[in-house]
Amino acid sequence: MKLIFEKSLEGKRACKLPGCDVPHAGLDKLIPENMARNTDYALPKISEPELVRHFTALSKRNHGVDSGFYPLGSCTMKYNPKINEDLSKMKGFSGAHPLADETHVQGCLEILYMMDKMLSEITGMEHFSLQPSAGAHGELAGLMIMRAYHEKRKDMGRKKVIIPDSAHGTNPASAAMVGYDVLEVKSDRRGNVDINALKELISGEVAGLMLTNPNTLGLFEEKIMEISKIVHDAGGLLYYDGANANAIMGVVRPGNMGFDIVHLNLHKTFSTPHGGGGPGSGPVGVKKHLARFLPSPAVRKKDDEYYFEYNMPDSIGRMKSFYGNFGVILKAYAYILTMGGKGLKEVSETSVLNANYLMEKLKDHFKLPYERICKHEFVLSGIKQKEKGVTTLDMAKRIMDFGYHPPTIYFPLIVKEAIMVEPTETESLEALDNFADAMIKIAKEAIQEPDKVKNAPYNTAVKRLDEITAARRPVLKWSQDR
Amino acid sequence: MKVIEGLYYSKEHEWVKVDGEKAYLGITDYAQQAMGDIVYVELPETGTELAIGEALGVVESVKAASDIYTPLSGTVVDINTSLEDSPEEINNDPYESWIAAFKMSDAGELDNLMDAEDYKDFLEEE
Numbered sequence: 001m002k003l004i005f006e007k008s009l010e011g012k013r014a015c016k017l018p019g020c021d022v023p024h025a026g027l028d029k030l031i032p033e034n035m036a037r038n039t040d041y042a043l044p045k046i047s048e049p050e051l052v053r054h055f056t057a058l059s060k061r062n063h064g065v066d067s068g069f070y071p072l073g074s075c076t077m078k079y080n081p082k083i084n085e086d087l088s089k090m091k092g093f094s095g096a097h098p099l100a101d102e103t104h105v106q107g108c109l110e111i112l113y114m115m116d117k118m119l120s121e122i123t124g125m126e127h128f129s130l131q132p133s134a135g136a137h138g139e140l141a142g143l144m145i146m147r148a149y150h151e152k153r154k155d156m157g158r159k160k161v162i163i164p165d166s167a168h169g170t171n172p173a174s175a176a177m178v179g180y181d182v183l184e185v186k187s188d189r190r191g192n193v194d195i196n197a198l199k200e201l202i203s204g205e206v207a208g209l210m211l212t213n214p215n216t217l218g219l220f221e222e223k224i225m226e227i228s229k230i231v232h233d234a235g236g237l238l239y240y241d242g243a244n245a246n247a248i249m250g251v252v253r254p255g256n257m258g259f260d261i262v263h264l265n266l267h268k269t270f271s272t273p274h275g276g277g278g279p280g281s282g283p284v285g286v287k288k289h290l291a292r293f294l295p296s297p298a299v300r301k302k303d304d305e306y307y308f309e310y311n312m313p314d315s316i317g318r319m320k321s322f323y324g325n326f327g328v329i330l331k332a333y334a335y336i337l338t339m340g341g342k343g344l345k346e347v348s349e350t351s352v353l354n355a356n357y358l359m360e361k362l363k364d365h366f367k368l369p370y371e372r373i374c375k376h377e378f379v380l381s382g383i384k385q386k387e388k389g390v391t392t393l394d395m396a397k398r399i400m401d402f403g404y405h406p407p408t409i410y411f412p413l414i415v416k417e418a419i420m421v422e423p424t425e426t427e428s429l430e431a432l433d434n435f436a437d438a439m440i441k442i443a444k445e446a447i448q449e450p451d452k453v454k455n456a457p458y459n460t461a462v463k464r465l466d467e468i469t470a471a472r473r474p475v476l477k478w479s480q481d482r
Numbered sequence: 483m484k485v486i487e488g489l490y491y492s493k494e495h496e497w498v499k500v501d502g503e504k505a506y507l508g509i510t511d512y513a514q515q516a517m518g519d520i521v522y523v524e525l526p527e528t529g530t531e532l533a534i535g536e537a538l539g540v541v542e543s544v545k546a547a548s549d550i551y552t553p554l555s556g557t558v559v560d561i562n563t564s565l566e567d568s569p570e571e572i573n574n575d576p577y578e579s580w581i582a583a584f585k586m587s588d589a590g591e592l593d594n595l596m597d598a599e600d601y602k603d604f605l606e607e608e
Binding site: 169411467468471474 | 521522542544545546547569570583
């Protein structure tokens with residue numbers, strides 16, 4: 001498919017602007033000569049129907065939750081209810097200016113205020129800041145709070161953060177961003193944090209432990225209360241990576257498990273668009289003893305009026321311009337109200353049920369490294385197929401021929417040839433059965449007709465891409481002289 | 483899986499080649515096969531002092547990015563800058579594609595590493 005720039009032809013245009021009715025000042029008077037562009041602007045010249053067809057064709061080549069099943073593990077690609085979009089487009093919200101006087105946008109402030117309360121209730125925290133604009137951004141804010149807490153107590157010797165070997169890559173990256181050294185704690189045979197290994201790593205130099213629960217193997221950390229005690233007894237804090245929060249809503253709260261700091265991904269658990277740039281939203285919440293360190297400003301309420309509180313002397317400061325991705329927060333707010341407390345619990349229960357159903361159907365056809373009841377996702381290994389020369393990557397390519405987005409592959413790193421499947425609660429029994437049938441067919445093909453899988457995909461818009469050259473020598477933008 | 487005589491090997495699948503006071507370090511054939519096509523190598527800066535187990539650099543493949551932990555302590559005296567433009571050299575010839583050269587602070591640390599025979603046995607168990 002050609003790029004829109006390659007379709008450009010001199011003389012074509014999609015729109016015609018009316019003549020300018022204010023006096024022409026002349027660019028040379030406004031912009032210094034050395035800064036002014038002296039060539040024509042590099043926009044494609046194309047007619048309106050060609051323009052519409054170009055972008056419609058592009059959209060048809062995309063795969064999203066609106067077009068099909070998307071079992072990308074640890075990403076919670078659930079369906080995004082359209083009522084969220086309707087509400088976020090209401091003029092009172094979409095037309096609000098971020099610099100409007102507080103008295104003119106009381107409705108927007110109320111949403112932020114209530115969202116803080118609802119997320120705190122769901123997770124067992126005291127307060128949330130809605131500023132962080134993605135999961136990793138929430139992690140960064142959370143770790144800055146962790147550092148501010150220790151520094152405020154003049155406890156300057158804590159330079160290390162403990163992170164399990166099954167963790168999301170963002171965890172060590174965020175810790176490093178805040179200046180911490182990362183200590184990796186290994187997993188035990190059941191796929192949980194190895195308690196003895198943790199005891200060896202813990203010391204007065206440890207600022208905290210970052211944990212996802214259920215972890216990236218989709219397994220619940222059964223010894224979480226013991227882990228919490230070990231970390232807290234040593235003076236450290238417990239950080240909850242909320243990437244897998246879809247498994248626990250209404251069932252157990254991070255606050256009750258001993259976590260001090262939490263981030264949630266509204267674009268995962270709370271049904272706002274994920275992928276394609278989202279944008280995301282990664283609110284960070286804390287227990288009472290850390291609330292003073294949250295990003296400023298916070299929305300507070302006095303005599304039935306909402307206002308921004310800027311007087312937060314211990315705050316880590318702003319994490320984002322203005323107040324976070326407001327439209328996304330609004331969509332998540334709509335979702336929480338739509339579902340209600342019981343509904344959210346049902347979301348988690350169904351997501352766990354769906355994952356266990358698929359795991360049971362697939363476990364005779366792929367190696368299942370941890371044979372336990374899983375939570376909202378599970379990890380298979382393609383090691384049996386690898387012996388026949390068919391890799392997990394090959395099978396992931398093949399699944400696209402059946403109209404599915406492939407599962408997450410080669411993650412978590414502690415499982416060889418990993419295939420990580422998260423069906424979410426929004427898929428029907430029929431959809432799960434169809435996906436299982438396709439996976440089983442591929443598992444058999446890998447043994448009986450390995451070449452068929454190795455050369456896949458066949459039914460997609462583009463065949464197998466040269467990922468290696470793309471990674472080694474990426475071409476990041478179109479240029480005229482290419 | 484190629485294992486070469488005369489080199490030292492670590493459990494993290496790194497090889498060490500000693501040349502006088504200098505020790506060259508790279509990743510083994512097993513490591514490059516497990517990682518898949520390598521697309522980027524982050525090298526240390528010369529002059530960096532490292533203790534055993536500290537991250538020397540990062541090797542990134544289409545599958546994952548992995549820290550390279552040094553099995554020896556010492557000071558980085560040389561880096562293989564050709565890997566910046568051609569990271570695939572590690573896939574093509576892992577035992578010629580050294581990542582960094584060390585001035586060892588304690589040659590006795592070599593005793594903690596495996597020889598080719600022991601490493602072959604180690605790979606069998608993996």
